[in-house]
């Protein structure tokens with residue numbers, strides 16, 4: 001159906017691909033064509049498509065009860081929260097339906113913390129240029145990107161932004177009204193920009209010194225994506241509050257806000273809520289995802305395959321300097337910075353039946369399922385190589401003409 005006659009909002013420019021089935025790292029179109037899914041529905045399909053353990057968990061919960069609301073106790077929530085708090089810095093968990101809502105909860109938790117300590121004026125949150133925290137009114141203000149703010153009325157107050165990685169600017173931006181710092185350990189949509197471990201350590205130290213809360217947005221980098229359960233573990237620091245989503249649901253839409261007991265102390269009965277958050281279906285899938293991700297070999301596999309993949313991509317960069325400018329990222333959260341418009345590389349990859357995800361800074365994100373094997377990574381590398389070759393060859397005749 002043509003773009004202008006679709007009854008859907010025109011907010012997305014979609015690829016003309018119609019997938020009807022997925023298995024592991026593969027997606028199959030209605031006409032039976034096979035694609036290697038290195039986009040993972042934007043870092044969501046952490047356990048691959050149709051993982052039997054997740055399918056079983058969802059089916060068996062579907063036969064019991066779908067929805068209860070938070071008027072009642074939900075055993076799946078208690079179990080998942082216990083497991084999340086046991087495996088992380090956190091003592092408390094609030095379940096949401098999406099990443100943006102997890103961030104909304106994180107922002108409210110930080111503001112409410114200072115309010116409950118008698119400091120209602122401390123509601124400002126400092127964020128970093130290139131950030132992405134979601135598409136709600138508050139989270140577009142937090143992200144601070146003009147392209148997402150334009151036309152939606154006044155920017156929600158209380159978000160101050162500083163340049164990426166600029167410690168001096170950050171220190172200068174802190175005032176008596178500052179409540180928290182909010183950062184993605186690796187900017188995803190911003191173009192796979194990794195925050196230096198040392199920088200994260202300094203953020204932790206500044207928060208401790210000034211009585212600020214450190215909020216991490218691990219919606220994309222979390223749940224095994226970088227080869228640790230959460231990306232901040234590589235830096236050896238912990239946040240006070242953390243937003244997660246994407247990978248924790250493995251394709252079932254849900255998220256969570258995690259916090260220490262102290263940071264969550266302002267979130268008392270009735271101050272926040274959700275109808276669907278922590279729904280039994282979501283909790284069944286989330287617990288099944290953790291069965292896999294927290295098993296011994298899972299994160300080791302991510303690290304092993306990431307090494308193969310990373311080395312292969314580095315070799316492609318050396319071979320095609322006219323196509324690939326840079327390879328960045330950590331674990332299986334990788335980005336190819338293209339020389340020419342990255343959309344050309346994405347199209348060339350699609351022609352080789354491999355999917356990636358566009359990002360800022362002229363980058364293509366590669367976010368395959370974390371269950372990927374080394375052989376599947378090599379198959380992906382082969383297809384990316386063919387795509388690069390096609391673009392490189394295309395450049396040759398015009399160079400010869402010039």
Ligand SMILES: *Cc1c(COP(=O)(O)O)cnc(C)c1O
Pocket residue numbers: 098099100101103132133134135184188189217218219220221245246
């Ligand atoms: C995707 C994403 C979000 C928003 O999550 P939604 O589920 O789309 O609301 C927030 N932060 C980061 C880092 C993300 O990658």
